[in-house]
Amino acid sequence: MTLGAVDPFELEIYRQRLIAITDECWATAHRTAFSPIITEALDLACEILDLRGRAVAHATRSIPSFTTALPAVTKDILARFSRDGIVDGDVFLTNDPWSCAGHLPDPALVAPVFHRGRLVAFCGVIGHASDMGGTLRRAEARDLYEEGFQIPLVRLHSAGRPDPVLVELIRANIREPEVFLGDLDAQINAAHTMRRRLAEFLEEYALADLEELSDVLQDASERAMRRAVADLPDGIYAAATELDGIGDAPLALRVEIAVRGHELEVTFPDCPPQLPFGGVNSTLSYTRSHTLYVLHCVLGPEIIANDGCYRPFTVRAPEGSILNCRRPASVGLRMLTGWHVHPLILSALSQVVPERVMAPGGTMSWAEIFGTRADGAPFHDHLVIGAGLGGTAARDGISGSSYPSSAASVPLEVIEARAPVIVERKALIPGSGGAGRMRGGLGQQVVLRPLPEAARDLHVSLSLDHRRVPAQGLFGGGPGRTASLRIRRADGRTEVVGGGYVALVGDAVAEGGVVIELSGGGGYGDPQRRDPAARERDRREGLVAD
Amino acid sequence: MTDRVAIGVDIGGTFTDFLLWDPPRGSVALHKVLTDPADPAGAVLRGLDELLGASDVGLGEVEIFAHATTLASNAIIERKGAPTGLLTTLGHRDVLVLGTEQPYDIYDLLIEFPVPLVPRRLTREIHERTTSDGRILRPVDREEVLDAVGSLLAGGVEALAICFLHAYREPGNEAAAAAAIRAAFPDLALSLSSEVSPEIREYERASTTVANAYIKALVGRYLGDLERRLRERGLRGGFHVMLSSGGMAGIDTARAFPVRMVESGPAAGVLAARYHGLLVGEPNVLSFDMGGTTAKVCLVRDGEAASTSRMEVARIRRFKPGSGLPLRTPAVDLIEVGAGGGSLAHVDGTGRLRVGPDSAGADPGPACYGRGGSRPTVTDACLVLGYFDADSFLGGEMRLDREAAHRAVQEHVADAFGLGVPAAAWGIYSLVVEQMAAAARVHAAERAADPRRCALLAFGGAGPACAYRVATVLRIPRVLVPPGAGVGSAFGLLVAPLSFDLSRSRLERLDAADWPAVLALVDEMTERATGQLREAGVPAERVRVALAADMSLVGQSYEVAVHLSRDAVAAGDVAAIEAAFQQVYEGRYGRRGHGFPIQVLTWRVRAVESTGVHGALAEVQARALARPGDARIGVRDAYFPEAGGYASCAVFDRYRLLPGSVLEGPAILEERESTTVVGPGARLEVDAYRNLVIQAPAPETPRAATMTPTGVSR
Secondary structure: OOHHHOOHHHHHHHHHHHHHHHHHHHHHHHHHOOOHHHHOOOOEEEEEEOOOOOEEEEOOOOOHHHHOOHHHHHHHHHHHHOHHHOOOOOEEEEOOOOOOOOOOOOOEEEEEEEEOOEEEEEEEEEEOOOOOOOOOOHHHOOOHHHHOOOOOOEEEEEOOEEOHHHHHHHHHHOOOHHHHHHHHHHHHHHHHHHHHHHHHHHHHHOOOOOHHHHHHHHHHHHHHHHHHHHOOOOEEEEEEEEEOOOOOOOEEEEEEEEEEOOEEEEEOOOOOEOOOOOOOOOOHHHHHHHHHHHHHHHHOOOOOOOHHHHOOEEEEOOOOEOOEOOOOOOOOOOHHHHOOHHHHHHHHHOOOOHHHOEOOOOOOEEEEEEEEEOOOOEEEEEEEEOEOOOOEOOOOOOOOEOOOOOOOOOOHHHHHHHOOEEEEEEEEOOOOOOOOOEOOOOOEEEEEEEOOOOEEEEEEEOOOOOOOOOOOOEOOOOOOOOOEEEEEOOOOOEEEOOOOEEEEOOHHHOOOEEEEEOOOOOOEOOHHHOOHHHHHHHHHOOOOOO | OOOOOEEEEEEOOOEEEEEEEEOOOOEEEEEEEEOOOOOHHHHHHHHHHHHHHOOOOOHHHOOEEEEEEOHHHHHHHOOOOOOEEEEEEOOOOOHHHHOOOOOOOOOOOOOOOOOOOOOHHHEEEEOOEEOOOOOEEEOOOHHHHHHHHHHHHHOOOOEEEEEOOOOOOOOHHHHHHHHHHHHHOOOOEEEEHHHHOOOOOHHHHHHHHHHHHHHHHHHHHHHHHHHHHHHHOOOOOEEEEEOOOOOEEEHHHHHHOHHHHOOHHHHHHHHHHHHHHHHOOOOOEEEEEEOOOOEEEEEEEOOEEOEEOOEEEOOOOOOOOOOOEEEOOOEEOOEEEOOOOOEEEEEOOOOOEEEEEEEOOOOOOOHHHOOOOOOOEHHHHHHHOOOOOOOOHHHHOOOOOHHHHHHHHHHHHHHHHOOOHHHHHHHHHHHHHHHHHHHHHHHHHHOOOOHHHOEEEEEOOOHHHHHHHHHHHHOOOEEEEOOOHHHHHHHHHHHOOEEEEEEEEEEEEHHHOOHHHHHHHHHHHHHHHHHHHHHOOOOHHHEEEEEEEEEEEOOOOOOEEEEEOHHHHHHOOHHHHHHHHHHHHHHHHOOOOOOOOEEEEEEEEEEEEOOOOOOHHHHHHHHHHOOOOOOEEEEEEEEEHHHOEEEEEEEEEHHHOOOOOEEEOOEEEEOOOOEEEEOOOOEEEEOOOOOEEEEOOOOOOOOHHHHOOOOOOO
């Protein structure tokens, strides 16, 4: 069949079918994975890519920045191995932050999909790793070598057979390697599912591969996105923000968005140079992923995500800067920098589409909880904690949200069943949302301590954004509350911790704990114009400080 | 229960349906009245008077009164429940507000979340704590609990939910708090998480418990009132309520756990499909129920409807998973799609044709209803395609406006693409078909079932019009359209066995399980579940118990339900239990789970009344619907791509077709509440129960060749 004759109705059917296939692959990986960062937090993406390595469709619940990273990995595979060098049963793996998702613990697994002996597509999956070796004192890492086990683009499986050397290396370098390998296995299950479903799809419609269909689908999304860009007045829209950084002074970031017709160029001029330690450098691939993501959200959330969507966009950041760092910079906490493209771009675009943006928000975090049980067994789990988002033209900011990661929180009952901890408190912080006509969402406080007698030692490692610089308001709205981290000692004293890492040793702090406070979102619009009924509701519900 | 005099009453959004089954006299009577949202029980009694008045049966003779209602779900959706308070563990009052903390649409910055059923100000924290392995670190303090409840009552609370951390494992603190509260405030309606939904994951458990508390008084009042009025009129038989799980429960269970009846109507529909399938020797069916706004699909395999313990109600973004309130209660696992006869079609800002999930509803309804609707719906497309007839819709009671349908399709779809109206109508129709097929495909695939090995069983107002095409897309060879599609759920009420489900989370590795303790738990659950059935009047010898465990590899969070024997548990036969797990796991995911120990998360017990499948009800219903006269009532042009466009098509009155009749497609078969469309080349037979049994032509080659008869280019 040739697609020259495809009508728009058939096209819609194909499009929905391909999304349904990715959804099923995603569900397979989700349900057969082991690490709660995938099974509960859903830190997972799944995508179909065509023979040129371009995204065709991704699973509805994918982590957005992953879906824009998978094409780069697939294009690398094609460049390195060529189509002819790829055989059925191959599985490729890499965690290279420069081509992939920006830090080592987000490895990409890409498997070719064969049908009737021909390569017809690729299945790409990224799932957050339970562990990637290296230091868990992420804020202290000086380079990539300290941050963990690097997997350059290699074959995990060749023609269906696992590479025993690679598996041995993984076992030697990664904590609890069974969990990591089990999660990779779950991702391979997803590729198997895609193979079955794509075969049915291609048979049903007598397609040899996805190439022509992919062009049509991508062109449709491209046209829609170009129309959305063209609807913006031409011009240059700029914004500036500050972020915590790792030294004594905040760092400044700027953006310039140049809209010319149906093209849009995002530049981050005068970026601070990359930092020598601390993990807060963002690779260009990660900067680009989040830039594309937030542009998609503002300009056309209804446009089907694929390669075409992003063709009207160009992203530039100076090489050697914190938004485009060079190897082997430390990148473990790259979201502390990379996520700031969201408030920058939202603020810049608020000048033209104020009703489609939200004010800058607080930043979610995840606490890595690890150590040794009383019986000597190790544990390592992730507690995902959402922050308050910024207000929008139509509503208050959401309290407790993982945007822009889009992960889900891990139930405390699941955490406590896995790790010897007690989460004493997980609650909103009244008054932490920025004032505004539409108030910022609230940050939250989490208090956790070792479960007496169950933990030999317990460590908490987490990165906290907005410790120093709060999320700003928009259109006169106030800033959200900042984040903080304290250790509570047995005698009741608390110590403020400056960095992003805390160690708690069971005996010494048997009744102590860590107090984590996440930031609130910025307000939207003049607080004087807030609806009195909304004020009254906030007071009644205890959402504002007394 | 098809051997006793029974009445099924299903309250739906628009109609309340009645079905009376009188085995001694061998008669069936159907009735329908408009639902009265203000006094649903009043409408039931009125309809009942009319139904019984026209029959020879007195209410005193009725042995079973079986009921399904949308009351519970509507009360949640419309926020009509009681002001509810919540007691949580100290430090965790925001469990409902925080939810999953995940955006349910990754690209939409402006999404909203549902407001919790209990506001923050009506949540109180109690200083108590239990650990994940069931140790009580700190017991509840009676005075503190009473102070908290007292302040909630002063704040206007009329119902109370208690959800403490790890109460699924150790309910002691919840029970102690409840005992103190009952002693001090005997009239306060209480719901405990350890009773309503004793499963791990605090947000889902709290959400379920709160929903139960929220509707408890309303549902209790309604059921109590209805039962009292029925008893006053002489009902002596049992009063049973359909639960979301497809089980039938006594009124006490329904009043204690109303959250379990949120999907009672749809569950009854699935049971009707299951029954019709079994009756004609098809234990594997895809139940396909398409109405005005939604389509529901459910896999029935080996005579068992798929079940789940995760569902969601009151989604604020229609059909978007994650945008509603999660409920963890046993439910028939149906997938619901925003695709019905009233689903609106339009071309969106990005140039894509969209159908649904928005619906024209009953008012204004489709453009062809002539009540002011101007946007095209699936019903309008069916009219343009010739599948519906302007004069015989709803038995001719409602004349459809063909011009209006044509105009709506033209202005809103055809012109946008530069296409002809028939091609656009076919586009709308085939897109909605594909959406339902896609949902069905995923639903079946996730349960390791191949739709091609099932029969498609269609009912609901719009189901029969789309079923043949849905089956074609899914390559399902056989479609079954049972008679009486309009009262499917009421029918299901009469063929449902009584049953009761219980579940308890108890996380344990197989290689380290305390089997005597597990056996004690299972036996205790069995005793409770079978006790419920005996109370409902089921003789002990007819009670069957099914035991299942939700199992996974250690470290996974998603479980598969594995049927196990009590013997295996009693013997601690780990090898047999492991083998049963691996079989289910491999069936679902294509590969065995290896390299990890296996664990059980939740034990489930279902007590069910064992009944055979009796054809009598279906036979008698078929007879009751039969009408005399020439079955072929006309000919009209209808659009079939296989025929190259519009082709002349015979039209039949389905209840004039005698059992054994055989037809060749294309054909259109009309009945009052629905129309069955059969494509060219298909073979249709009317069986002894007056089911329409449609056999697809041999699967042909690629569908694409048949999809664009007009050769439209993009």
